[in-house]
Amino acid sequence: xxxxxxxxxxxxPSDDRAHEADHxxxxxxxxxxDQPLKLDCGVDLAPFQIAYQTYGELNADRSNAILxxxxxxxxQHVNNTHPVTGKPGWWDTMVGAGRPIDPDKYFIIxxxxxxGCMGSTGPAxxxxxxxxxxxxxxxxxxxxxxxxAQAMLIDRLxxxxxxxxxxxxxxxxxxxxxxxxxxxxxxxTLAIACSTRHSAQNIAFHELGRQAVMADPDWRGGRYVDxxxxxxxxxxxxxxxxxxxxxxxxxxxxxFGRRMQDRExxxxxxxxxxxxxxxxxxxxxxxxxxxxxxxxLYLTRAMDYFDIAADHNGVLxxxxxxxxxxxxxxxxxxxxxxxxxxxxxxxxxxxxxxxRVSFAEIETDRGHDAFLLDVPEFLDISRAFLLAAxxxxxxxxxxxxx
Amino acid sequence: MSMQQTLPLPGVAPxxxxxxxxxxxxxxxxxxxxSRVLDVGCGDGELLQLLESRGIDGRxxxxxxxxxxxxxxxxxxxxxxxxxxxxxxxxDDAFDYVILxxxxxxxxxxxxxxxxxxxxxxxxxxxxxxxxxxxxxxxxLIGGHMPRTxxxxxxxxxxxxxxxxxxxxxxxxxxxxxxKMERAVALDLxxxxxxxxxxxxxxxxxxxxxxxxxxxxxxxx
Numbered sequence: 001x002x003x004x005x006x007x008x009x010x011x012x013p014s015d016d017r018a019h020e021a022d023h024x025x026x027x028x029x030x031x032x033x034d035q036p037l038k039l040d041c042g043v044d045l046a047p048f049q050i051a052y053q054t055y056g057e058l059n060a061d062r063s064n065a066i067l068x069x070x071x072x073x074x075x076q077h078v079n080n081t082h083p084v085t086g087k088p089g090w091w092d093t094m095v096g097a098g099r100p101i102d103p104d105k106y107f108i109i110x111x112x113x114x115x116g117c118m119g120s121t122g123p124a125x126x127x128x129x130x131x132x133x134x135x136x137x138x139x140x141x142x143x144x145x146x147x148x149a150q151a152m153l154i155d156r157l158x159x160x161x162x163x164x165x166x167x168x169x170x171x172x173x174x175x176x177x178x179x180x181x182x183x184x185x186x187x188x189t190l191a192i193a194c195s196t197r198h199s200a201q202n203i204a205f206h207e208l209g210r211q212a213v214m215a216d217p218d219w220r221g222g223r224y225v226d227x228x229x230x231x232x233x234x235x236x237x238x239x240x241x242x243x244x245x246x247x248x249x250x251x252x253x254x255x256f257g258r259r260m261q262d263r264e265x266x267x268x269x270x271x272x273x274x275x276x277x278x279x280x281x282x283x284x285x286x287x288x289x290x291x292x293x294x295x296x297l298y299l300t301r302a303m304d305y306f307d308i309a310a311d312h313n314g315v316l317x318x319x320x321x322x323x324x325x326x327x328x329x330x331x332x333x334x335x336x337x338x339x340x341x342x343x344x345x346x347x348x349x350x351x352x353x354x355x356r357v358s359f360a361e362i363e364t365d366r367g368h369d370a371f372l373l374d375v376p377e378f379l380d381i382s383r384a385f386l387l388a389a390x391x392x393x394x395x396x397x398x399x400x401x402x
Numbered sequence: 403m404s405m406q407q408t409l410p411l412p413g414v415a416p417x418x419x420x421x422x423x424x425x426x427x428x429x430x431x432x433x434x435x436x437s438r439v440l441d442v443g444c445g446d447g448e449l450l451q452l453l454e455s456r457g458i459d460g461r462x463x464x465x466x467x468x469x470x471x472x473x474x475x476x477x478x479x480x481x482x483x484x485x486x487x488x489x490x491x492x493x494d495d496a497f498d499y500v501i502l503x504x505x506x507x508x509x510x511x512x513x514x515x516x517x518x519x520x521x522x523x524x525x526x527x528x529x530x531x532x533x534x535x536x537x538x539x540x541x542x543l544i545g546g547h548m549p550r551t552x553x554x555x556x557x558x559x560x561x562x563x564x565x566x567x568x569x570x571x572x573x574x575x576x577x578x579x580x581x582k583m584e585r586a587v588a589l590d591l592x593x594x595x596x597x598x599x600x601x602x603x604x605x606x607x608x609x610x611x612x613x614x615x616x617x618x619x620x621x622x623x
Contacts, residue, residue, distance in 0.1 A: 356479040360482050384471060384474045385475075388475060389477070
């Protein structure tokens with residue numbers, strides 16, 4: 001077994017990650033003791049900060065702002081080089097010049113969620129009361145808390161109504177929460193590969209990930225920063241398991257099949273003989289370079305607690321009663337994490353509320369991750385929806401439809 | 403297949419007035435301004451656009467992705483779905499009118515669909531190709547094979563139209579499930595109404611399609 005290579009330790013110095021958590025390479029909105037974030041768990045969080053990026057210009061009417069909500073392991077760097085990994089923005093198929101969300105047309109805002117680790121206050125941030133990182137002393141946060149913090153940021157930016165709120169997966173949950181909590185502040189929404197509640201299967205996968213992190217002896221009850229360790233093995237395993245749920249059987253088969261990694265024959269060991277193993281290990285080890293383990297626990301928990309209907313006596317349609325917002329809901333045929341049936345349930349509730357909703361299921365074998373990939377039919381419908389909604393909002397005047 | 407879907411179904415070359423198909427104008431005329439309408443099988447959204455231009459709040463259901471994409475690009479609110487399986491998810495009385503244009507014959511359970519239309523909507527507007535049309539009859543009688551027309555060019559083995567009926571059949575179904583016919587119009591091959599003062603059997607012979615405005619029958623429902 002001597003040739004078994006463990007998940008490597010992160011190459012990024014932990015100081016760099018810690019630095020991004022408190023002093024991000026982003027714009028930062030700081031909220032003092034007089035402006036606490038009222039969390040669902042009952043805690044008033046203050047002070048706190050929200051790290052965010054913007055692209056494009058706000059027009060004179062302040063009517064062209066699009067808020068992008070990122071997914072579980074995303075961040076605010078939607079359309080610029082990532083300060084830690086050096087990789088391109090995470091949604092460059094959707095956002096950018098000539099893309100559906102074009103900074104030449106819209107003022108684009110993307111903020112790191114509260115509880116994240118890229119500059120918004122979270123378990124990786126310094127707790128001003130103790131001078132140490134928050135760790136598990138950080139209060140539990142929810143999707144509504146994330147949206148409440150975003151609304152405070154949008155207030156700070158002087159924007160009364162967002163033209164559109166856009167997001168996939170956990171980002172889609174925030175999109176739906178925006179419409180349920182602030183319907184009058186959202187003109188249109190694009191809710192992708194998401195659900196109004198986290199399913200039992202998804203909670204189960206999250207629990208698996210959290211237990212993997214906590215089972216790593218380097219986790220140290222969440223105090224790994226103080227003890228100068230990092231539970232990178234546990235976090236990598238969590239990421240590997242989660243990553244499988246973002247793909248599909250067909251996509252894995254097409255991409256890897258049973259092909260061997262740099263070898264002709266099995267080594268009769270537990271080394272990564274198969275390409276798919278090697279790929280997963282890479283996904284795991286690259287993830288720990290940029291993500292905080294405790295933050296992963298908090299954000300998965302926030303998704304688990306999400307259930308819009310529960311806040312409205314179990315009747316989903318009540319959450320959207322009388323809403324004027326235009327909805328576009330998109331799902332993918334091969335997404336088994338947030339299957340089409342979840343989107344349809346949302347659409348039925350929106351129909352029952354007489355909401356103005358469009359819905360399309362996109363045929364693809366690329367699984368849940370399809371929303372991040374170059375899937376032309378998906379990008380086309382997103383573009384079409386935004387252009388038509390923009391027209392209704394009085395935007396895009398004189399802009400040719402490409 | 404896609405060719406078939408993009409064919410303008412009613413009328414060989416449906417006559418247009420002000421850029422709109424005559425059968426669509428007839429349907430639009432049946433809808434009171436300011437009402438809420440669900441168009442089941444809305445295709446590329448041409449009828450919905452006409453309705454919205456008249457201040458009607460429209461929604462659509464469409465099976466084909468191309469149709470949904472086209473509708474979304476026009477700013478219409480259209481949901482990808484199937485008349486046979488998705489109508490049950492709409493609440494009672496959600497709309498003033500539910501329109502089923504040239505789709506009834508392609509559903510698996512036309513009777514159930516019709517009942518759902520009048521559960522969801524106060525009124526329903528249904529149009530369908532009339533299999534009692536003289537050209538159809540002639541092909542079966544003389545030619546001895548399943549009729550194919552300019553409007554319905556598919557062979558029996560590749561057509562999506564599985565439940566053809568005649569105007570007479572449809573009228574009988576409406577009576578059977580206690581549906582009230584508020585208005586009935588037969589259109590000829592060019593989308594022109596067959597004169598009103600002619601008897602039913604003439605409609606059933608010379609109407610290429612039937613367009614019906616329906617409401618719930620008084621008692622027994």
